[in-house]
Amino acid sequence: MNHAIISCLHANLPAAEAVLNDIDRQGIDTITCLGDLVGYGPQPNEVVELIRKRDIPTCQGCWDEDIIDGLNACECSYPSQLAERRGHLAHQWTDDQLTDENKSFLASLPTSLRRDRLLFVHGSPNSQHEYLLPDMDAFAALERVETAGADILFCGHTHQPYVRELRDGSIRVRLQNADHDCDQGEELTLPMRKIVNAGSVGEPRHGSTNATYVIHNDATDEVEIKEVPYDVGRTCQAIVEAGLPKVFAWRLSHGFEFAEQAEDASHVCER
Protein backbone atom coordinates (compact mmCIF):
# COMPACT_ATOMS: atom_id res chain seq x y z
CA MET A 1 0.00 0.00 0.00
CA ASN A 2 1.20 3.50 -0.85
CA HIS A 3 1.22 6.12 1.85
CA ALA A 4 2.36 9.72 1.72
CA ILE A 5 4.63 11.61 4.10
CA ILE A 6 4.67 15.39 4.22
CA SER A 7 6.75 17.77 6.33
CA CYS A 8 7.56 21.40 6.95
CA LEU A 9 4.39 23.06 5.70
CA HIS A 10 5.50 26.32 7.30
CA ALA A 11 2.23 28.22 7.12
CA ASN A 12 2.18 28.11 3.33
CA LEU A 13 -1.45 27.37 2.47
CA PRO A 14 -1.22 27.31 -1.35
CA ALA A 15 1.63 24.79 -1.14
CA ALA A 16 -0.17 22.63 1.44
CA GLU A 17 -3.35 22.57 -0.66
CA ALA A 18 -1.45 21.72 -3.84
CA VAL A 19 0.35 18.81 -2.18
CA LEU A 20 -2.78 17.40 -0.56
CA ASN A 21 -4.58 17.64 -3.93
CA ASP A 22 -1.71 15.79 -5.57
CA ILE A 23 -1.92 13.03 -2.96
CA ASP A 24 -5.71 12.82 -3.24
CA ARG A 25 -5.51 12.56 -7.01
CA GLN A 26 -3.47 9.36 -6.61
CA GLY A 27 -6.05 7.87 -4.31
CA ILE A 28 -3.66 7.71 -1.36
CA ASP A 29 -5.53 8.05 1.89
CA THR A 30 -2.85 7.41 4.51
CA ILE A 31 -0.89 10.59 5.11
CA THR A 32 1.60 11.29 7.89
CA CYS A 33 2.87 14.76 8.64
CA LEU A 34 6.29 15.37 10.24
CA GLY A 35 5.54 18.78 11.70
CA ASP A 36 6.59 22.39 11.25
CA LEU A 37 3.06 23.40 10.40
CA VAL A 38 3.96 27.01 11.17
CA GLY A 39 6.87 29.43 10.95
CA TYR A 40 8.22 31.60 8.09
CA GLY A 41 4.91 31.58 6.21
CA PRO A 42 1.87 33.86 6.31
CA GLN A 43 -1.03 31.42 6.99
CA PRO A 44 -0.31 29.57 10.26
CA ASN A 45 -3.94 29.23 11.39
CA GLU A 46 -5.15 28.17 7.97
CA VAL A 47 -2.52 25.43 7.65
CA VAL A 48 -3.06 24.10 11.19
CA GLU A 49 -6.80 24.04 10.59
CA LEU A 50 -6.36 22.21 7.29
CA ILE A 51 -4.34 19.47 9.01
CA ARG A 52 -6.87 19.28 11.84
CA LYS A 53 -9.81 19.14 9.46
CA ARG A 54 -8.22 16.33 7.45
CA ASP A 55 -7.25 14.57 10.68
CA ILE A 56 -3.71 13.87 9.49
CA PRO A 57 -1.49 12.18 12.13
CA THR A 58 1.27 14.69 12.82
CA CYS A 59 4.48 14.88 14.88
CA GLN A 60 5.59 18.07 16.48
CA GLY A 61 8.16 20.06 14.52
CA CYS A 62 10.85 22.39 15.81
CA TRP A 63 8.76 25.46 15.07
CA ASP A 64 5.64 23.91 16.60
CA GLU A 65 7.65 23.14 19.73
CA ASP A 66 9.17 26.60 19.94
CA ILE A 67 5.79 28.30 19.59
CA ILE A 68 4.54 26.31 22.57
CA ASP A 69 7.63 26.36 24.78
CA GLY A 70 9.07 29.70 23.79
CA LEU A 71 12.29 29.90 21.85
CA ASN A 72 14.11 26.98 23.32
CA ALA A 73 16.73 26.52 20.69
CA CYS A 74 19.95 28.32 21.44
CA GLU A 75 21.61 30.64 18.91
CA CYS A 76 23.27 27.53 17.51
CA SER A 77 20.18 26.96 15.38
CA TYR A 78 20.96 30.03 13.34
CA PRO A 79 23.86 30.60 10.96
CA SER A 80 24.14 34.28 11.71
CA GLN A 81 22.81 36.96 14.02
CA LEU A 82 20.79 38.37 11.18
CA ALA A 83 19.14 35.02 10.52
CA GLU A 84 18.48 34.75 14.23
CA ARG A 85 16.76 38.14 14.33
CA ARG A 86 14.60 37.24 11.35
CA GLY A 87 13.76 33.92 12.97
CA HIS A 88 12.72 35.69 16.17
CA LEU A 89 10.59 38.12 14.23
CA ALA A 90 8.77 35.31 12.45
CA HIS A 91 8.39 33.52 15.77
CA GLN A 92 6.82 36.58 17.38
CA TRP A 93 4.52 37.19 14.43
CA THR A 94 3.37 33.55 14.38
CA ASP A 95 2.86 33.60 18.13
CA ASP A 96 0.62 36.70 17.80
CA GLN A 97 -1.43 35.23 14.96
CA LEU A 98 -2.09 31.71 16.20
CA THR A 99 -5.38 31.15 18.01
CA ASP A 100 -5.27 29.52 21.43
CA GLU A 101 -7.07 26.52 20.03
CA ASN A 102 -4.47 26.01 17.33
CA LYS A 103 -1.69 26.49 19.86
CA SER A 104 -3.11 23.76 22.08
CA PHE A 105 -3.32 21.54 19.03
CA LEU A 106 0.40 22.09 18.37
CA ALA A 107 1.12 21.43 22.06
CA SER A 108 -0.76 18.14 21.88
CA LEU A 109 1.37 16.74 19.05
CA PRO A 110 3.65 13.78 19.85
CA THR A 111 7.37 13.98 19.09
CA SER A 112 7.23 10.71 17.19
CA LEU A 113 4.75 8.33 15.59
CA ARG A 114 5.35 4.64 15.02
CA ARG A 115 3.66 2.16 12.72
CA ASP A 116 5.23 -1.26 13.01
CA ARG A 117 8.79 -0.88 11.73
CA LEU A 118 8.27 2.66 10.48
CA LEU A 119 9.19 5.58 12.70
CA PHE A 120 8.14 9.15 11.99
CA VAL A 121 9.93 12.13 13.55
CA HIS A 122 10.57 15.75 12.66
CA GLY A 123 14.34 16.13 13.02
CA SER A 124 15.78 12.97 14.51
CA PRO A 125 14.70 10.52 17.20
CA ASN A 126 16.88 12.56 19.59
CA SER A 127 15.46 15.99 18.98
CA GLN A 128 13.18 18.03 16.79
CA HIS A 129 16.16 20.29 16.25
CA GLU A 130 18.73 17.77 15.02
CA TYR A 131 19.42 17.78 11.28
CA LEU A 132 19.88 14.42 9.59
CA LEU A 133 21.62 15.63 6.47
CA PRO A 134 21.96 13.28 3.47
CA ASP A 135 25.74 13.12 3.75
CA MET A 136 26.11 12.89 7.50
CA ASP A 137 28.39 10.18 8.88
CA ALA A 138 26.79 6.91 7.79
CA PHE A 139 27.37 5.15 11.13
CA ALA A 140 25.88 8.03 13.08
CA ALA A 141 22.90 8.01 10.71
CA LEU A 142 22.45 4.26 11.21
CA GLU A 143 22.76 4.71 14.97
CA ARG A 144 19.77 7.08 14.96
CA VAL A 145 17.55 4.53 13.20
CA GLU A 146 18.85 1.50 15.09
CA THR A 147 18.69 3.01 18.58
CA ALA A 148 15.12 4.06 17.87
CA GLY A 149 14.29 0.46 16.99
CA ALA A 150 13.06 1.18 13.47
CA ASP A 151 13.70 -0.24 10.01
CA ILE A 152 12.82 2.96 8.22
CA LEU A 153 13.07 6.40 9.73
CA PHE A 154 11.02 9.18 8.17
CA CYS A 155 12.21 12.69 8.98
CA GLY A 156 12.05 16.24 7.69
CA HIS A 157 13.53 19.47 9.07
CA THR A 158 16.35 19.81 6.48
CA HIS A 159 13.89 20.87 3.75
CA GLN A 160 15.85 18.73 1.31
CA PRO A 161 14.18 15.45 0.36
CA TYR A 162 16.29 12.32 0.06
CA VAL A 163 16.27 8.56 0.53
CA ARG A 164 19.33 7.03 2.13
CA GLU A 165 19.97 3.33 2.30
CA LEU A 166 22.59 2.13 4.78
CA ARG A 167 23.78 -1.42 4.15
CA ASP A 168 26.58 -4.00 4.37
CA GLY A 169 27.77 -2.40 7.57
CA SER A 170 30.11 -4.00 10.06
CA ILE A 171 32.29 -2.89 12.96
CA ARG A 172 35.22 -4.90 14.32
CA VAL A 173 36.21 -4.38 17.93
CA ARG A 174 38.96 -5.65 20.18
CA LEU A 175 39.18 -5.46 23.90
CA GLN A 176 42.51 -4.34 25.24
CA ASN A 177 42.57 -5.29 28.86
CA ALA A 178 45.39 -5.47 31.35
CA ASP A 179 43.76 -8.27 33.34
CA HIS A 180 42.97 -10.96 30.80
CA ASP A 181 44.53 -10.86 27.40
CA CYS A 182 41.81 -11.40 24.85
CA ASP A 183 43.46 -10.54 21.60
CA GLN A 184 40.81 -11.99 19.32
CA GLY A 185 38.51 -9.36 17.94
CA GLU A 186 34.79 -9.53 17.43
CA GLU A 187 32.78 -8.38 14.46
CA LEU A 188 29.35 -6.86 14.63
CA THR A 189 27.27 -7.09 11.48
CA LEU A 190 25.02 -4.08 11.11
CA PRO A 191 21.48 -4.33 9.80
CA MET A 192 20.25 -2.61 6.65
CA ARG A 193 18.26 0.51 7.41
CA LYS A 194 16.72 3.44 5.57
CA ILE A 195 16.27 7.13 6.23
CA VAL A 196 13.66 8.94 4.21
CA ASN A 197 13.54 12.71 4.33
CA ALA A 198 10.24 14.12 3.12
CA GLY A 199 11.66 17.51 2.18
CA SER A 200 9.37 20.49 2.62
CA VAL A 201 5.92 21.36 1.43
CA GLY A 202 5.96 25.03 2.33
CA GLU A 203 9.60 26.13 2.32
CA PRO A 204 11.56 23.99 -0.11
CA ARG A 205 15.31 24.41 -0.20
CA HIS A 206 16.35 21.88 -2.80
CA GLY A 207 17.03 24.29 -5.62
CA SER A 208 13.57 24.59 -7.12
CA THR A 209 10.41 26.31 -5.95
CA ASN A 210 8.31 23.15 -6.11
CA ALA A 211 6.87 21.72 -2.92
CA THR A 212 8.17 18.23 -2.13
CA TYR A 213 6.89 15.17 -0.30
CA VAL A 214 7.42 11.42 -0.53
CA ILE A 215 5.37 8.31 -1.21
CA HIS A 216 6.42 5.02 0.36
CA ASN A 217 5.11 1.63 -0.65
CA ASP A 218 5.12 -0.50 2.46
CA ALA A 219 5.09 -3.77 0.50
CA THR A 220 8.08 -3.05 -1.77
CA ASP A 221 9.74 -0.33 0.35
CA GLU A 222 10.04 1.78 -2.81
CA VAL A 223 10.17 5.49 -2.09
CA GLU A 224 9.30 8.16 -4.59
CA ILE A 225 10.18 11.80 -4.10
CA LYS A 226 7.40 13.97 -5.49
CA GLU A 227 7.60 17.57 -6.65
CA VAL A 228 4.50 19.71 -6.86
CA PRO A 229 4.33 23.17 -8.41
CA TYR A 230 2.04 25.67 -6.70
CA ASP A 231 1.31 29.37 -6.83
CA VAL A 232 4.50 30.65 -5.21
CA GLY A 233 3.62 34.24 -6.06
CA ARG A 234 0.49 34.11 -3.95
CA THR A 235 2.41 33.03 -0.86
CA CYS A 236 5.20 35.55 -1.47
CA GLN A 237 2.68 38.36 -1.72
CA ALA A 238 1.00 37.25 1.49
CA ILE A 239 4.40 37.19 3.25
CA VAL A 240 5.11 40.76 2.22
CA GLU A 241 1.59 41.91 3.13
CA ALA A 242 1.87 40.30 6.54
CA GLY A 243 5.01 42.31 7.22
CA LEU A 244 7.20 39.23 7.55
CA PRO A 245 10.87 39.52 6.49
CA LYS A 246 11.01 39.85 2.71
CA VAL A 247 13.90 37.41 2.58
CA PHE A 248 11.41 34.61 3.29
CA ALA A 249 9.56 35.50 0.10
CA TRP A 250 12.84 35.74 -1.79
CA ARG A 251 13.84 32.30 -0.54
CA LEU A 252 10.53 30.77 -1.61
CA SER A 253 10.79 32.25 -5.07
CA HIS A 254 14.29 30.80 -5.48
CA GLY A 255 13.91 27.43 -3.75
CA PHE A 256 16.99 28.59 -1.92
CA GLU A 257 19.37 25.69 -1.99
CA PHE A 258 21.88 26.98 0.49
CA ALA A 259 19.92 26.07 3.54
CA GLU A 260 20.21 28.63 6.25
CA GLN A 261 21.26 26.46 9.12
CA ALA A 262 23.97 26.26 11.68
CA GLU A 263 27.46 25.42 10.46
CA ASP A 264 27.62 22.40 12.66
CA ALA A 265 24.43 20.73 11.61
CA SER A 266 25.00 17.78 13.91
CA HIS A 267 24.93 20.03 16.95
CA VAL A 268 21.97 19.32 19.16
CA CYS A 269 20.71 22.14 21.27
CA GLU A 270 20.63 20.96 24.89
CA ARG A 271 18.72 23.85 26.33
Place this chain on the structure above:
Amino acid sequence: MIERWALVSGLRGDLETYDLIQRDLKKTRGVTALFVLGDLVGPERNCDALLDRLKNPHRGDLKPDCIYGWWEEQLLAERGFRGERKADALRLSQGEDAVNVLLNTVNPSNLNWLASLQFGFIELDCALIHGSSSDVGDNLTSETSPLILLDRLTRLNVNRLFTARSTKQFHLELTGGGINSQVKDLNGKREQQQEVPKRSVIGIGAGLNYTLYDVGSDKTHFLTAGSQTKTKGMGFA
Protein backbone atom coordinates in the same frame (compact mmCIF):
# COMPACT_ATOMS: atom_id res chain seq x y z
CA MET B 1 57.43 15.73 26.79
CA ILE B 2 56.06 12.24 27.23
CA GLU B 3 52.65 12.51 28.76
CA ARG B 4 51.15 10.09 31.22
CA TRP B 5 47.71 10.84 32.57
CA ALA B 6 46.03 9.56 35.70
CA LEU B 7 42.26 9.27 35.36
CA VAL B 8 40.06 9.05 38.41
CA SER B 9 36.31 9.14 39.02
CA GLY B 10 33.59 8.14 41.44
CA LEU B 11 35.29 9.38 44.60
CA ARG B 12 31.88 10.33 45.97
CA GLY B 13 33.28 12.30 48.86
CA ASP B 14 35.79 9.62 49.88
CA LEU B 15 38.88 11.59 50.90
CA GLU B 16 40.64 8.45 52.08
CA THR B 17 40.45 6.91 48.62
CA TYR B 18 41.68 10.11 47.03
CA ASP B 19 44.56 10.22 49.47
CA LEU B 20 45.53 6.63 48.58
CA ILE B 21 45.48 7.49 44.88
CA GLN B 22 47.62 10.57 45.44
CA ARG B 23 50.12 8.42 47.36
CA ASP B 24 50.16 5.89 44.51
CA LEU B 25 50.76 8.63 41.98
CA LYS B 26 53.63 10.02 44.00
CA LYS B 27 55.32 6.63 43.61
CA THR B 28 54.54 6.36 39.92
CA ARG B 29 56.99 7.66 37.39
CA GLY B 30 56.12 10.37 34.95
CA VAL B 31 52.49 11.22 35.69
CA THR B 32 51.97 14.61 34.06
CA ALA B 33 48.28 15.24 34.73
CA LEU B 34 45.47 14.10 36.97
CA PHE B 35 41.94 14.23 35.63
CA VAL B 36 38.98 13.66 37.92
CA LEU B 37 36.06 12.75 35.68
CA GLY B 38 33.13 13.58 37.90
CA ASP B 39 31.20 12.06 40.77
CA LEU B 40 33.33 13.96 43.25
CA VAL B 41 30.23 13.94 45.41
CA GLY B 42 27.83 11.16 46.29
CA PRO B 43 25.20 10.28 48.86
CA GLU B 44 27.30 8.06 51.13
CA ARG B 45 29.08 10.69 53.21
CA ASN B 46 29.77 14.35 53.69
CA CYS B 47 31.83 15.50 50.75
CA ASP B 48 33.16 18.85 51.91
CA ALA B 49 36.58 17.62 53.05
CA LEU B 50 37.27 16.01 49.68
CA LEU B 51 36.04 19.08 47.80
CA ASP B 52 38.31 21.30 49.91
CA ARG B 53 41.28 19.08 49.11
CA LEU B 54 40.47 19.13 45.38
CA LYS B 55 40.13 22.90 45.43
CA ASN B 56 43.22 23.41 47.58
CA PRO B 57 45.68 20.60 46.87
CA HIS B 58 48.19 19.65 49.58
CA ARG B 59 51.81 20.31 48.89
CA GLY B 60 53.04 17.33 46.86
CA ASP B 61 49.57 16.51 45.49
CA LEU B 62 49.30 16.15 41.77
CA LYS B 63 47.00 19.05 40.92
CA PRO B 64 43.62 17.69 39.84
CA ASP B 65 41.61 18.93 36.84
CA CYS B 66 37.99 18.16 37.58
CA ILE B 67 34.81 17.94 35.52
CA TYR B 68 31.33 17.29 36.81
CA GLY B 69 29.60 13.92 36.79
CA TRP B 70 26.14 12.45 37.24
CA TRP B 71 25.94 13.11 40.98
CA GLU B 72 27.05 16.73 40.61
CA GLU B 73 24.45 17.12 37.87
CA GLN B 74 21.72 15.87 40.22
CA LEU B 75 22.89 18.08 43.07
CA LEU B 76 23.28 21.20 40.93
CA ALA B 77 19.95 20.67 39.20
CA GLU B 78 18.14 20.30 42.53
CA ARG B 79 19.89 23.42 43.83
CA GLY B 80 18.62 25.47 40.86
CA PHE B 81 21.79 25.63 38.79
CA ARG B 82 20.24 23.95 35.76
CA GLY B 83 17.30 26.17 34.91
CA GLU B 84 13.98 24.42 35.38
CA ARG B 85 15.50 20.97 35.55
CA LYS B 86 15.64 19.28 38.94
CA ALA B 87 17.28 16.05 40.15
CA ASP B 88 14.73 14.13 38.10
CA ALA B 89 16.94 11.17 37.24
CA LEU B 90 17.84 10.56 40.89
CA ARG B 91 14.28 11.12 42.08
CA LEU B 92 13.00 8.67 39.51
CA SER B 93 15.53 5.95 40.27
CA GLN B 94 15.92 6.28 44.05
CA GLY B 95 13.10 8.40 45.36
CA GLU B 96 12.65 11.64 47.27
CA ASP B 97 14.70 10.57 50.30
CA ALA B 98 17.77 10.01 48.15
CA VAL B 99 17.50 13.57 46.87
CA ASN B 100 17.40 14.94 50.41
CA VAL B 101 20.33 12.83 51.48
CA LEU B 102 22.39 14.13 48.57
CA LEU B 103 21.53 17.75 49.34
CA ASN B 104 22.95 17.35 52.83
CA THR B 105 26.31 15.97 51.76
CA VAL B 106 27.65 19.24 50.38
CA ASN B 107 27.90 22.60 52.08
CA PRO B 108 26.18 25.27 49.95
CA SER B 109 29.46 27.21 49.95
CA ASN B 110 30.89 24.54 47.63
CA LEU B 111 28.09 24.75 45.08
CA ASN B 112 29.48 27.63 43.04
CA TRP B 113 32.75 25.83 42.58
CA LEU B 114 30.96 22.64 41.50
CA ALA B 115 28.82 24.69 39.13
CA SER B 116 31.95 26.13 37.55
CA LEU B 117 33.18 22.69 36.50
CA GLN B 118 33.05 21.83 32.83
CA PHE B 119 31.18 19.01 31.12
CA GLY B 120 34.40 17.59 29.70
CA PHE B 121 37.90 18.19 28.40
CA ILE B 122 39.25 17.75 24.92
CA GLU B 123 42.98 17.04 25.16
CA LEU B 124 44.88 16.27 21.95
CA ASP B 125 42.56 13.84 20.17
CA CYS B 126 40.98 12.58 23.38
CA ALA B 127 37.69 13.51 25.00
CA LEU B 128 37.45 13.16 28.76
CA ILE B 129 33.84 13.05 29.87
CA HIS B 130 31.90 11.50 32.73
CA GLY B 131 29.33 9.81 30.51
CA SER B 132 29.51 10.80 26.87
CA SER B 133 28.86 13.64 24.50
CA SER B 134 25.25 12.52 24.50
CA ASP B 135 24.62 12.74 28.21
CA VAL B 136 26.47 12.94 31.51
CA GLY B 137 24.57 9.79 32.53
CA ASP B 138 25.40 7.83 29.38
CA ASN B 139 26.46 4.41 30.67
CA LEU B 140 29.05 3.12 28.22
CA THR B 141 30.70 -0.27 28.79
CA SER B 142 32.57 -2.80 26.69
CA GLU B 143 29.16 -4.43 26.16
CA THR B 144 27.61 -1.32 24.63
CA SER B 145 26.83 -1.65 20.94
CA PRO B 146 29.90 -0.57 18.93
CA LEU B 147 27.51 1.46 16.79
CA ILE B 148 26.65 3.58 19.80
CA LEU B 149 30.30 3.85 20.85
CA LEU B 150 31.23 4.99 17.37
CA ASP B 151 28.42 7.53 17.43
CA ARG B 152 29.67 9.00 20.71
CA LEU B 153 33.18 9.31 19.27
CA THR B 154 31.88 10.82 16.04
CA ARG B 155 29.85 13.46 17.82
CA LEU B 156 33.03 14.81 19.37
CA ASN B 157 35.24 14.07 16.40
CA VAL B 158 37.90 12.54 18.64
CA ASN B 159 39.82 9.28 18.40
CA ARG B 160 39.57 8.37 22.06
CA LEU B 161 36.77 8.80 24.54
CA PHE B 162 37.49 8.35 28.23
CA THR B 163 34.33 7.66 30.16
CA ALA B 164 33.59 6.96 33.80
CA ARG B 165 29.86 6.61 34.29
CA SER B 166 29.75 2.81 34.12
CA THR B 167 32.50 2.57 36.82
CA LYS B 168 34.01 -0.23 34.66
CA GLN B 169 37.58 -0.40 33.42
CA PHE B 170 37.97 -1.33 29.77
CA HIS B 171 39.78 -0.29 26.62
CA LEU B 172 37.74 -1.16 23.57
CA GLU B 173 39.28 -0.52 20.19
CA LEU B 174 37.35 -0.21 16.96
CA THR B 175 39.71 -1.93 14.58
CA GLY B 176 37.92 -2.11 11.25
CA GLY B 177 34.77 -2.54 9.25
CA GLY B 178 32.78 -0.25 7.04
CA ILE B 179 29.41 0.63 5.61
CA ASN B 180 27.89 1.40 2.22
CA SER B 181 25.30 4.03 1.72
CA GLN B 182 23.28 5.12 -1.23
CA VAL B 183 21.61 8.51 -1.35
CA LYS B 184 18.85 9.23 -3.80
CA ASP B 185 17.58 12.77 -4.16
CA LEU B 186 16.17 14.96 -6.89
CA ASN B 187 19.60 15.16 -8.52
CA GLY B 188 19.99 11.40 -8.85
CA LYS B 189 21.76 8.65 -6.96
CA ARG B 190 25.19 8.49 -5.41
CA GLU B 191 27.05 5.75 -3.56
CA GLN B 192 29.35 6.25 -0.64
CA GLN B 193 31.63 3.91 1.22
CA GLN B 194 32.83 4.65 4.68
CA GLU B 195 35.42 2.86 6.78
CA VAL B 196 35.36 2.49 10.52
CA PRO B 197 37.98 4.88 11.84
CA LYS B 198 40.56 3.51 14.28
CA ARG B 199 39.15 4.82 17.50
CA SER B 200 38.67 3.63 21.07
CA VAL B 201 36.55 4.06 24.14
CA ILE B 202 38.18 3.71 27.53
CA GLY B 203 36.36 3.14 30.79
CA ILE B 204 38.50 4.49 33.59
CA GLY B 205 36.87 2.87 36.62
CA ALA B 206 35.71 4.46 39.86
CA GLY B 207 36.81 4.90 43.45
CA LEU B 208 40.01 2.96 44.16
CA ASN B 209 40.08 1.68 40.59
CA TYR B 210 41.79 4.24 38.42
CA THR B 211 43.59 4.35 35.10
CA LEU B 212 46.96 5.49 33.85
CA TYR B 213 47.18 6.42 30.20
CA ASP B 214 50.42 6.77 28.25
CA VAL B 215 49.49 9.23 25.58
CA GLY B 216 52.39 8.54 23.22
CA SER B 217 52.00 4.77 23.09
CA ASP B 218 48.20 4.73 23.57
CA LYS B 219 48.56 2.26 26.45
CA THR B 220 46.16 2.04 29.36
CA HIS B 221 46.98 0.60 32.76
CA PHE B 222 44.11 -0.29 35.06
CA LEU B 223 45.14 0.04 38.67
CA THR B 224 43.71 -0.20 42.15
CA ALA B 225 45.01 2.32 44.65
CA GLY B 226 46.87 0.87 47.58
CA SER B 227 47.39 -2.56 46.01
CA GLN B 228 50.92 -3.50 45.10
CA THR B 229 50.10 -6.51 42.94
CA LYS B 230 49.25 -4.75 39.73
CA THR B 231 51.94 -2.15 39.87
CA LYS B 232 54.77 -4.31 38.54
CA GLY B 233 56.45 -2.75 35.58
CA MET B 234 54.68 0.50 36.10
CA GLY B 235 57.80 2.36 37.05
CA PHE B 236 57.00 2.51 40.76
CA ALA B 237 60.01 3.68 42.74
